[in-house]
Amino acid sequence: MTESVKNNLQSVRNRIAAAARRVGRSPDEVTLVGISKVQPIEKVQAAVDAGLMQLGENRVQEAAGKIPHIAGDVHWRLVGHLQRNKAKKAVELFEMIESIDSERIAQEVSRRCVNLGKNMDILIEVNVGAEDAKAGVAPSQLTGLARLCASLQGITLKGIMVIPPFDPDPEKSRPYFREARRMFEELRDAKIDGADICHLSMGMSNDFEVAVEEGATIVRVGTAIFGPRV
Numbered sequence: 001m002t003e004s005v006k007n008n009l010q011s012v013r014n015r016i017a018a019a020a021r022r023v024g025r026s027p028d029e030v031t032l033v034g035i036s037k038v039q040p041i042e043k044v045q046a047a048v049d050a051g052l053m054q055l056g057e058n059r060v061q062e063a064a065g066k067i068p069h070i071a072g073d074v075h076w077r078l079v080g081h082l083q084r085n086k087a088k089k090a091v092e093l094f095e096m097i098e099s100i101d102s103e104r105i106a107q108e109v110s111r112r113c114v115n116l117g118k119n120m121d122i123l124i125e126v127n128v129g130a131e132d133a134k135a136g137v138a139p140s141q142l143t144g145l146a147r148l149c150a151s152l153q154g155i156t157l158k159g160i161m162v163i164p165p166f167d168p169d170p171e172k173s174r175p176y177f178r179e180a181r182r183m184f185e186e187l188r189d190a191k192i193d194g195a196d197i198c199h200l201s202m203g204m205s206n207d208f209e210v211a212v213e214e215g216a217t218i219v220r221v222g223t224a225i226f227g228p229r230v
Ligand SMILES: *Cc1c(COP(=O)(O)O)cnc(C)c1O
Pocket: 035, 037, 058, 079, 080, 163, 204, 205, 206, 220, 221, 222, 223, 224
């Protein structure tokens, strides 16, 4: 079981590198984040032991139970929707929050960070497919929320995160990734005071190669590394 995690991890790394080279990018420009939600501790530990030091979780409670059991210098981030009443715990557990999706949650995370004397890197999650059931701000709200985040103490806005509508054909994600990249570059070129726009988080197990071709700097990969979530 742990052997397959090691092999999967190597294969994902190779595929990221190949996708980057296809479009003239350096593989070093892409950070692989393993999404360990629901996965057994032994598999997560196997990935860490094989050198995967960036891990992501989508729920605060689950992460709080898991993080103490994983040995190693792991950098944990939150990739799922954050509720206000879990902001304090999230600020204690994570080094980055990729899923800021409202002014209220940005303000609460900021307040908690200031209280703890901590600085948190954040991304704004954008609902790039304008799906009703998905988290993330509407594209039209991105600039406003970005300006607010940049003005708040204790947090540093680093970019955006998107999850396109799921389709088994990864090519169907490409137009959404292109649109996300356009939004990312527009935000970066706006040169908002207090922000440091350098990350575009997109691509999961099914479509991370397309995401890398379209400019992702962070890919979030779960099942392709750890196997199906059971
Ligand atoms: C679960 C999850 C992933 C990883 O999904 P896989 O398809 O297993 O790679 C990535 N990002 C977010 C926000 C997730 O919730």
